[in-house]
Amino acid sequence: MPKMLRDEFPSIIDIAYREYIKYKHVSDIMTRNVITIGSDITVYYAAKIMGELHIGSLVVEEGNRAAGIFTERDYISRVLLQNLDPKLTTVKEVMRTSLTTIKPTATIKEAAREMIRENSKWLLILEHGKPIGIVTASDLVRALPEAAEAEIVVDDFMTKNVVSVPHDTLTKEAVEIMGRKNIGSVLVTRGERFWGIFTERDLLSKVASRDLPIDVPVENYASTPLITIPSGMSIHRAALTMAVKHIRRLPVERNGEIIGIITARDLIEAYAR
Structure with a gap:
């Protein structure tokens, strides 16, 4: 098979597959x-x-x-x-x-x-x-890695106002912050660095399901190490990371600094446009 045809054939399959996925139900x-x-x-x-x-x-x-x-x-x-x-x-x-x-x-x-x-x-x-x-x-995010529209970068849809709490903040106080701000998570810091994340799912799976108290430091229930993605990553790659890691939120990092956070819903919004 000529080299040009051999190089072109996989891309034809890829295009056809993407068209099929676009009309998945x-x-x-x-x-x-x-x-x-x-x-x-x-x-x-x-x-x-x-x-x-x-x-x-x-x-x-x-x-x-x-x-x-x-x-x-x-x-x-x-x-x-x-x-x-x-x-x-x-x-x-x-x-x-x-x-x-x-x-x-x-x-x-x-x-x-x-x-x-x-x-x-x-x-x-x-x-x-x-x-x-x-x-x-989460179901939609798992379908996003296959979507042709998923080449937009996370920077355009991430939340730039990142809410964080010190590691010794009481879990009850962290939950109150999440409730008042209507957000699903807070980042947890240790000193000058971001150390972990505490989410709605952590509250249910680590606290409510085990009858554990919420008047203890949030570090007891936070998820760590903190999984981050670099600025400029496509929503395709971000969706794939979420699907593989079974998470719904990813802090976005640039030059060692957290500049935002992208959620599953943010990815869906990007894909929906």
Whole structure:
């Protein structure tokens, strides 16, 4: 085979594959085993379930139909920040009743745009009111490394106002900061350097699921070492890093300094445009 044709043939396959991926559907990436709970369950048990299963949301059912959703963000903003007792508060009292849905035949691009339009980190797929699937921000991020549109750099979509706390800050105080600022994580510092990160998922999987106290230093529960990416990285590479490392947030570094943080939702916003 002539050298020119040999060099050209793989790129043709690559282009065809990218075109196929572009029209991949929600049904191809959605989680079909939707974890549901009853509305009368306490927040305490709901948080334990999310923490033990390492998931960020639970669909709430009433009468065999989806009636709401309870998320890790709700646990902070609607329960802890409001000084409610998780053991005395039912999910029905704090769940979201407005459900963001999408059809299983929608494309990945359509799903990304719907998620951004509704300012949501999940999309529910219903059949006669019954949840048959869910697509999360993490599901979409895992599809991004295959998307042709993913060559935009992270600098254009990252959050530049990075919130951090010293390592000896009480976990309760870190959670309050996250709730007030409506953010999913804080970076943790030791002296002059960034040492780790504390996230909503850490709160559920390391604290709530184990009945551990939150009046101890956040360093006890923070994830370390801190995984960072360089400035100028494409969202393709950032999405791949998130997928491989099973994380949803990446601090962006330039010349040894943290200049921003890119989240799964940021990547979806970039892809949706």
